[in-house]
Amino acid sequence: MGIADKAQNKAQDLGGKAKETAGKATGDDDLKNEGKGDQAESAVKDAGEKIKDAASTVKDKLTGK
Secondary structure, three states: OOHHHHHHHHHHHHHHHHHHHHHHHHOOHHHHHHHHHHHHHHHHHHHHHHHHHHHHHHHHHHHOO
16 A cells, blocks of 8 residues: 555545534534545545555565565
């Protein structure tokens, strides 16, 4: 996982948390749910990047790199 990808995922997660908090504070369920969605999307991207990293590590071990 590249540093840029990690930063983007973290920014999306933090933005989602901010939206969720703002939605809770204002009683705006749509904003709260949008924030939860942003967090979930970030988590899925992060998991995908971790899988790619693990696959790359396995490949490197098998090829002796």
